[in-house]
Amino acid sequence: MPTGDSHSHGGHASSDLVRALALTTQFGERTILDGVDLAIRRGEVFVVMGPSGCGKTTLLRHLCGLLPPTLGSVSVAGHDLYAASPELLHDLRLRTGLSFQGGALLGSLTVLENVALPLRENTDLPPAVVLEIARMKLDMVGLLHAAELLPSSLSGGMKKRAAIARAIALDPEIVYFDEPSAGLDPITAAEIDNVIVKLNKVFGITMVVVTHDLPSAHAIADRIVVLLDGRVAALGARDRVWNDPNPRIRDFIERRLPAEDSRGMDVIAHLEV
Amino acid sequence: MSHPTITAAATLDRTTVGRLVADIDRELRTKPARLYVDLGAVDSFDSAGLGGVVAGMRAARAAGVELKLRGLSQPMLDFFSLVSVQRLVKPDEVAKRPDPVTRLGAFVEPMVDGALTVARTTWDVLQELLLGPVRRRWLRLDRTAIEVDHCAAGALPIIALIAFLLGLILAMQAYVQLRVWGAEIYIADMVGVSVMAEIGPLMTAIVLAARSGSRNAAQLGAMVVSEEIAALEQMGIRPLGFLVAPKVVACGFAALSLGVVFDVVAMCGGALFAWAVAGIELDAFAEQLRTALHMSDFVVALAKAATFGAAVGIVGCALGLRVQDGSEGVGRATTNAVVLGIFLIIVVDAAFVTCQRMLV
Numbered sequence: 277m278p279t280g281d282s283h284s285h286g287g288h289a290s291s292d293l294v295r296a297l298a299l300t301t302q303f304g305e306r307t308i309l310d311g312v313d314l315a316i317r318r319g320e321v322f323v324v325m326g327p328s329g330c331g332k333t334t335l336l337r338h339l340c341g342l343l344p345p346t347l348g349s350v351s352v353a354g355h356d357l358y359a360a361s362p363e364l365l366h367d368l369r370l371r372t373g374l375s376f377q378g379g380a381l382l383g384s385l386t387v388l389e390n391v392a393l394p395l396r397e398n399t400d401l402p403p404a405v406v407l408e409i410a411r412m413k414l415d416m417v418g419l420l421h422a423a424e425l426l427p428s429s430l431s432g433g434m435k436k437r438a439a440i441a442r443a444i445a446l447d448p449e450i451v452y453f454d455e456p457s458a459g460l461d462p463i464t465a466a467e468i469d470n471v472i473v474k475l476n477k478v479f480g481i482t483m484v485v486v487t488h489d490l491p492s493a494h495a496i497a498d499r500i501v502v503l504l505d506g507r508v509a510a511l512g513a514r515d516r517v518w519n520d521p522n523p524r525i526r527d528f529i530e531r532r533l534p535a536e537d538s539r540g541m542d543v544i545a546h547l548e549v
Numbered sequence: 550m551s552h553p554t555i556t557a558a559a560t561l562d563r564t565t566v567g568r569l570v571a572d573i574d575r576e577l578r579t580k581p582a583r584l585y586v587d588l589g590a591v592d593s594f595d596s597a598g599l600g601g602v603v604a605g606m607r608a609a610r611a612a613g614v615e616l617k618l619r620g621l622s623q624p625m626l627d628f629f630s631l632v633s634v635q636r637l638v639k640p641d642e643v644a645k646r647p648d649p650v651t652r653l654g655a656f657v658e659p660m661v662d663g664a665l666t667v668a669r670t671t672w673d674v675l676q677e678l679l680l681g682p683v684r685r686r687w688l689r690l691d692r693t694a695i696e697v698d699h700c701a702a703g704a705l706p707i708i709a710l711i712a713f714l715l716g717l718i719l720a721m722q723a724y725v726q727l728r729v730w731g732a733e734i735y736i737a738d739m740v741g742v743s744v745m746a747e748i749g750p751l752m753t754a755i756v757l758a759a760r761s762g763s764r765n766a767a768q769l770g771a772m773v774v775s776e777e778i779a780a781l782e783q784m785g786i787r788p789l790g791f792l793v794a795p796k797v798v799a800c801g802f803a804a805l806s807l808g809v810v811f812d813v814v815a816m817c818g819g820a821l822f823a824w825a826v827a828g829i830e831l832d833a834f835a836e837q838l839r840t841a842l843h844m845s846d847f848v849v850a851l852a853k854a855a856t857f858g859a860a861v862g863i864v865g866c867a868l869g870l871r872v873q874d875g876s877e878g879v880g881r882a883t884t885n886a887v888v889l890g891i892f893l894i895i896v897v898d899a900a901f902v903t904c905q906r907m908l909v
């Protein structure tokens with residue numbers, strides 16, 4: 277039984293659920309991730325931050341088993357993800373949820389059917405219960421009223437929320453969210469934060485959240501990693517990262533343009549006075 | 550009086566919830582005034598388990614039974630704080646089955662709509678090409694060249710292969726008939742006339758519909774879905790001039806040039822068969838062809854091929870640009886582009902032949 281509240285109510289076991297070792301990604305000549313080491317603990321809310329394009333989505337794809345890294349390894353619950361047999365990989369995937377940055381809903385199914393899909397395909401629950409669970413998950417993200425719509429008639433934020441509902445449909449052991457609150461209004465974003473924290477507390481689901489939203493990161497995180505230039509620039513408990521003295525982390529947390537950014541200044545050299 | 554009570558087992562998760570739902574259903578069938586579900590013994594649950602409880606509440610409500618929960622733990626209350634049970638168990642509005650007229654309408658409307666779109670796009674493209682120069686809008690030759698490379702150059706090998714084989718086949722069919730009267734020389738007439746008048750333009754256009762009509766519909770459909778078309782329009786770049794007109798012109802040109810290639814290769818195939826099997830010298834075959842074929846027929850055949858090609862291009866673009874339902878819509882548009890394209894080819898062919906015979 278992979279799910280359920282069998283693993284403690286919010287009390288964090290010390291064992292690591294996911295461990296990434298020396299992850300390195302190269303797309304052609306470009307190195308995106310360059311030796312990323314991190315461990316995600318069972319039952320925590322782990323937030324990934326970093327500037328746009330620094331490789332956060334790429335990191336998630338490595339951790340979920342969707343994209344093999346150029347170098348390095350990922351282990352989930354003690355199993356090496358990229359050396360696992362197809363059966364084991366399938367089993368590990370069922371224990372994992374992922375809400376994609378762009379939603380990735382199936383266009384031919386309604387919102388409700390999209391959320392019910394993993395339940396219908398991977399469990400033998402009675403159909404009425406499947407629908408009820410799907411409707412519950414939709415209500416959690418405030419989308420019950422749109423249950424019968426097709427994804428093509430949803431707004432960007434609605435697609436995102438439907439994707440979140442689908443990611444948590446199976447009560448997975450670990451859920452990855454790629455920018456769950458980007459494009460949402462502050463109130464809906466806070467609702468999503470609440471869902472993440474509550475599900476973490478009630479079921480002990482491990483939550484890995486990529487976000488640029490500083491208040492939201494601060495509100496939900498147990499631990500934070502900040503990626504800069506493909507490396508781990510800071511990793512640790514929320515308050516430690518928040519008060520990290522590293523100037524580049526300070527720039528990021530305090531939303532400042534980096535001091536060495538010369539934009540707008542070097543034109544002066546070309547002025548004729 | 551006492552009310553029936555159902556006690557959930559210690560584990561209420563996706564492996565055991567089926568039993569709870571079945572228990573509730575069974576009790577509901579006895580129509581009690583009120584039914585208790587006791588969750589006090591539950592020490593481990595997941596959302597499937599609680600989903601079963603809500604499903605039971607919905608069933609009870611539908612049966613007019615009051616269902617009460619007992620013994621909810623704090624974690625369960627935490628979970629339920631994320632949803633509104635009121636909202637969840639609200640009965641579904643039953644979808645009414647539409648009446649026959651509405652259903653017929655739903656069946657016919659997309660066809661009429663598709664036909665109208667094709668007609669409108671034809672009109673727009675004609676305007677763009679004929680009146681465009683007046684408004685100083687020229688056909689985008691760079692984009693047209695890219696399309697020609699795909700539609701015409703890309704299709705050359707398959708067209709040549711089909712033409713050659715069809716030339717052989719037609720000659721063989723004719724030979725079997727004509728041998729009886731010793732009139733083998735007329736193989737040239739049979740092959741030449743049927744290829745030039747009908748088979749050449751038709752086969753070329755059908756291959757074009759399969760290769761390029763489908764490509765245009767899928768490409769433009771995907772561009773609609775990913776909002777690329779909207780972005781182009783917003784930037785002041787008209788999809789009609791930037792995408793549609795070059796594609797239509799390229800398809801017309803491809804049909805025309807490939808049609809000529811088809812005619813030549815098929816007649817070569819026929820000549821080869823006649824020489825190898827029926828013993829007709831190549832010179833004699835060529836001479837016979839020259840008397841059988843007329844320049845005016847050739848011009849009409851070319852016009853026909855170009856019109857077929859343009860029709861295929863227009864259908865693909867028109868259907869691609871009106872895609873609505875994401876990936877599903879792209880698939881539908883692609884299928885329809887080929888099916889409707891081939892149908893339209895036949896319609897245009899009929900129109901051509903009728904006009905030609907009435908004029909001559």
Ligand SMILES: Nc1ncnc2c1ncn2[C@@H]1O[C@H](COP(=O)(O)OP(=O)(O)OP(=O)(O)O)[C@@H](O)[C@H]1O
Pocket residue numbers: 303308326327328329330331332333334335377
């Ligand atoms: N399939 C790919 N092929 C080549 N390069 C890629 C591919 N996917 C991503 N990249 C590159 O890798 C880098 C990191 O991309 P990634 O999507 O992981 O960024 P991100 O941190 O998620 O950014 P954002 O916050 O904007 O979503 C980018 O520079 C991108 O150009």
Ligand SMILES: [Mg+2]
Pocket residue numbers: 332333334377454
């Ligand atoms: Mg990303």
